[in-house]
Amino acid sequence: xxxxxxxxxxxxxxxxxxxxxxxxxxxxxxxxxxxxxxxxxxxxxxxxxxxxxxxxxxxxxxxxxxxxxxxxxxxxxxxxxxxxxxxxxxxxxxxxxxxxxxxxxxxxxxxxxxxxxxxxxxxxxxxxxxxxxxxxxxxx
Numbered sequence: 001x002x003x004x005x006x007x008x009x010x011x012x013x014x015x016x017x018x019x020x021x022x023x024x025x026x027x028x029x030x031x032x033x034x035x036x037x038x039x040x041x042x043x044x045x046x047x048x049x050x051x052x053x054x055x056x057x058x059x060x061x062x063x064x065x066x067x068x069x070x071x072x073x074x075x076x077x078x079x080x081x082x083x084x085x086x087x088x089x090x091x092x093x094x095x096x097x098x099x100x101x102x103x104x105x106x107x108x109x110x111x112x113x114x115x116x117x118x119x120x121x122x123x124x125x126x127x128x129x130x131x132x133x134x135x136x137x138x139x140x
Contacts, residue, residue, distance in 0.1 A: 032106070033137065033139075035106060036106050036107065036139055037139045037140075039086045039101075039105060039107055040086065040101055040112075040132060040139045040140060042084050042085065042086045042087060043086055043087050043099050043100070043101045043110075043112060043132075043140075044099070044112055044132075046083070046084060047090065047097050047099050047112065047114055049076065050076060050090065050092055050097050051097065051114065051116075051126065053075045053076055054068050054075055054092060054095050054097065054124070055116070055123070055124045056074060057073045057074055057075050057095070058116060058118045058124055060073065060074070061073060063118035063119075063120065065094045065095035065116065065118070066094050066095075068092070068094065068095040069092055069093050069094055069095075070092040070093070075092050076092075078090065078091040078092060079091075085102075085105075086101055086102055086105065086107060087099065087100075087101065087102070088100045088101055088102045088103070088109065095115075095116045096115050097113070097114040098111060098112075098113050098114075099111065099114075101132075109131075110131045110132045110135065110139065110140075111130040111131050111132065112128065112129075112132045112133075112140050113129045113130040114127070114128060115127045115129065128140065
């Protein structure tokens with residue numbers, strides 16, 4: 001007599017469901033973090049033009065940070081309204097650039113703060129701080 005298998009056993013189906021559940025438990029939080037980082041990239045990239053302007057200002061002003069605020073010495077004016085989908089505001093005070101994300105679309109108003117250090121021999125280096133660094137995990 002031939003024994004023909006007609007389908008999966010209950011234990012086989014339970015194992016498959018358990019594996020899918022474990023994968024979903026790991027994948028969904030990682031995907032959410034990935035999309036949050038991708039959205040915050042716009043905020044970080046919006047500082048590029050200001051960084052260049054501050055570096056030029058520091059060269060022209062012999063490294064005096066106080067002279068390199070928004071709207072002065074070639075540094076663009078502050079933008080309190082933001083200019084992107086995920087950028088809420090951006091400001092430059094004494095060479096320090098602060099960009100803030102919106103508090104929607106998966107972001108919670110995180111900030112990135114770029115602080116320049118000027119050296120006549122090696123140029124300008126930037127220190128990155130802000131709530132984007134203190135989040136766990138960091139998004140910038």
